[in-house]
Amino acid sequence: MPTGIARLQLVTKHLAPASIQTQKRALASEAPSSKEASSPPYRARGDYKYFLPIQSRWSDQDQYGHINNAIYYHYIDTVVNEYLIKYCGLDPSSKTQPIGLVVSSSANFYASASYPSVLEVGLTVAKIGRTSITYRVGVFENQSPMACVVGGFTHVFVDPIERRPVEIPETLRIKASKISA
Missing domain, CATH: 3.10.129.10 (Hotdog Thioesterase)
Incomplete structure (x- = not known):
C-alpha cells in the first residue's frame, strides 16, 4: 500500500475530476451572456x-x-x-x-x-x-x-x-x- 502523498493521490483521484467538472458547470451557469458581458x-x-x-x-x-x-x-x-x-x-x-x-x-x-x-x-x-x-x-x-x-x-x-x-x-x-x- 502506498504511503504519504502517493496514498493521498490514490484515495482522492476519483474526487478531482468530479469537483472540477462541478466547478466548471457552476461557473458556466453563473456566467453572463455575451451581450451582458x-x-x-x-x-x-x-x-x-x-x-x-x-x-x-x-x-x-x-x-x-x-x-x-x-x-x-x-x-x-x-x-x-x-x-x-x-x-x-x-x-x-x-x-x-x-x-x-x-x-x-x-x-x-x-x-x-x-x-x-x-x-x-x-x-x-x-x-x-x-x-x-x-x-x-x-x-x-x-x-x-x-x-x-x-x-x-x-x-x-x-x-x-x-x-x-x-x-x-x-x-x-x-x-x-x-x-x-
Missing part, C-alpha cells in the same frame, strides 16, 4: 440624465484602500432623494405627502474608487409604475465614461400614516419622467 446595462455615462457631484470622504475608504461597498448605497440614496426633494417637490417633513419606501436595491461593482475623488453620481428613472419608481444610478470617477458602480433601487410610494401603497402623485410622476431612460 460586453455591455452591462446602465454602465455608460450617456445612460444618465441627472448628475450630482459627491466628494468622497476619508471615512468612506476601508482598510483595502478603496471606497467600501456599503458607502455606495449612501451615494445612491443621496442622489435619488436630492432629485426628489429639489426637482419633484418631495417634502420629507410632510405628514400628508406619500413617502417612498425602498423595497429592493442592488449594486454591481466594476472598478474601485478611492478618497479623495470627487465622484459624479448619475441618475435615471428606469421604470415608473402606478405606485412605484425604479431608479438606476451610476457612480463615475475622474470623468470616466464608464461607471465604476451601477446600482439602484425601487421606491414604493405609501401613505405616511397607514403605510399602504398609494398612486404616485401626478406632479411627481411628470417630474420623475423628465429623467426617464
Whole structure:
C-alpha cells in the first residue's frame, strides 16, 4: 500500500475530476451572456440624465484602500432623494405627502474608487409604475465614461400614516419622467 502523498493521490483521484467538472458547470451557469458581458446595462455615462457631484470622504475608504461597498448605497440614496426633494417637490417633513419606501436595491461593482475623488453620481428613472419608481444610478470617477458602480433601487410610494401603497402623485410622476431612460 502506498504511503504519504502517493496514498493521498490514490484515495482522492476519483474526487478531482468530479469537483472540477462541478466547478466548471457552476461557473458556466453563473456566467453572463455575451451581450451582458460586453455591455452591462446602465454602465455608460450617456445612460444618465441627472448628475450630482459627491466628494468622497476619508471615512468612506476601508482598510483595502478603496471606497467600501456599503458607502455606495449612501451615494445612491443621496442622489435619488436630492432629485426628489429639489426637482419633484418631495417634502420629507410632510405628514400628508406619500413617502417612498425602498423595497429592493442592488449594486454591481466594476472598478474601485478611492478618497479623495470627487465622484459624479448619475441618475435615471428606469421604470415608473402606478405606485412605484425604479431608479438606476451610476457612480463615475475622474470623468470616466464608464461607471465604476451601477446600482439602484425601487421606491414604493405609501401613505405616511397607514403605510399602504398609494398612486404616485401626478406632479411627481411628470417630474420623475423628465429623467426617464
